[in-house]
Amino acid sequence: MNNQKVMRLFVRAIKGVRKIEVRADPHCNEIAGPNGAGKSSVLDAIVWAFSGKRSIDSKPLRDGEAKGEIVVETEDLTVTRRFSENGDTKLVVESKDGKRLGQRELDGLLSRFAFDPLAFSRAPATEQVTILQGLLGAEFAKRLAELDAAIEAAAEERRLAGRELARIGQIPEVPAAEPVDVLAVQRELDEARAWNAEQDRRRLAIGQKEADRRANAEMIGQFHAQVEELQRRIEQRKSYGEVLEKQLAELPQCEMPRDEAPIRDRWTVAAQQNAAAAAFDAYKRRVHERAELARAVNRADEQVEALRAQRAELQDGATLPVGGVSFGSAGLRVNGLPFEQISSSERIRISARIGMAASAGLRVMFIKDGSLLDAASFAEVVALAREMGVQLWVETVGGGHGDAIVLEAGEVASAPLAAVGEF
Secondary structure, eight states: OOSBOEEEEEEEEETTEEEEEEEOOSSEEEEEESTTSSHHHHHHHHHHHHHOGGGSOSSOBOTTOSEEEEEEEESSEEEEEEEETTSOEEEEEEETTSOEEOHHHHTTTSOSSOOOHHHHHHSOHHHHHHHHHHHTOHHHHHHHHHHHHHHHHHHHHHHHHHHHHHHHOOOOOOOOOOOOOHHHHHHHHHHHHHHHHHHHHHHHHHHHHHHHHHHHHHHHHHHHTTHHHHHHHHHHHHHHHHHHHHHHHHSOOOOOOOOOHHHHHHHHHHHHHHHHHHHHHHHHHHHHHHHHHHHHHHHHHHHHHHHHHHHHHHHHTOOOSSTTEEEETTEEEETTEEGGGSOHHHHHHHHHHHHHHHOOSBOEEEESOGGGOOHHHHHHHHHHHHHHTOEEEEEEEBSOSSSOEEEETTEEEEOOGGGOOOO
C-alpha cells in the first residue's frame, strides 16, 4: 500500500465543515475561502482518518451536530471514520479486493507529522533539527536518545559532585600532630596517687601508735603513784609498751610525697596533643574527600564533553534523502550555507523537498498558509509535487491561486468541474 494518494474525500459535520464531497487532484488540491469557512477542518479530516484517536481533537464534531463522518478513498483503500457526540469513533477500512482492515494497517501510511514546508521554513533552527532527525529513522533516533540520556546522566553526576564540592568549600590547613598514649600517663598518675594514699595511711598509723604510746606513758606515771597496788599493772603495761615499741619499729617509715602537678600538666598536654592529632586526621580525610570529588567533577566533565562530541559526530555525519541538505547542532545547511541565509523561495523549495521525501505510504503533504506563496512560488511547489509524486493539500485565505476548491460556511461554494462529484 505504498505511494497512496487521496482520490476522493467526503467530510460531514466535522469542526468547521458542514458537508463537502471532493474528487481530489493527484497533484494539488487548494482549499480556499474566507476565515472560518472550514478550510483547516478539511486538512485535519485527512489526518484524522488515518492517524486515529491519538491526533483527533477532543471535540471533533461541528457545533450542534450529533454525528459526523469522514470518508477517504485512495487507490487501494476506503477509510471511513464516524464520530458521535459522546466522543466515540468507529473506523471501517476496506481494501479494493474487499478485505476488512484496521488501524494497524493504517499506521505508517501517514507520516508522523503533517509536514508543512512553509511552517518548516519559518521554524526555529532547533525545531527544524528535531524534524530532520525524524527523517533519519528509528535507529538514528534511538542512538541520539541514548546519547542524550548519557549526557544528562553524566551532567547530573557532575552537578551532584560539584554541589558536594561547593558544600565542603575550602578546607583550612591543620598542622600535623602525632597522638600520645594518654593511658600510660594516666597509669603513672594513678600510681602516684596510690603511692601518696599509702603514705597518708602510714602517717595515720604512725600517728595513732605515737598517741597510744603517749597515753601509755601517762598511765605509767599514774601507776607509779600506786606502786604497790599497781605494780602488777605497771609490769603488764611495760610489757605491753615493749610490744608497742616493737610494732612501731616494724612499721614502714613515711617517705616524701610525689608532686602530682607535673604529671597533671603532662596529662593535659597529652590530651591537647591527641585533640590536635584527631583534628589533623579529620583534615586529611576531608582533603582526600575533596580531592576525590574534584576528580569526579573532572571525570564527569570529560564524559559530558566526550558524549557531546559523539552526539555532534553522529548528527553532523547524518545524511538526508534531499541532495545538498545537511544539519548539525547549529541547524540546517544547504550546500554548505546556513538555511536562513538562502533566499526565501529557495527555503520554501528545500522545505517542500524535505516534506516530500518524508512522506510515508500516503504521499500527501499539507501547506496550511498558502496565502504566503506568490504565484511563482506556488507554481514551483506544485511542479515539485508533480516531479516527486506527492499530492499537495493547500489551505489559502481568499480565492486561491486558480482552480481552487472554495468553501463558504463549511460547504463547497465553487470548484473545478473535475473536483465535483459524489461517492
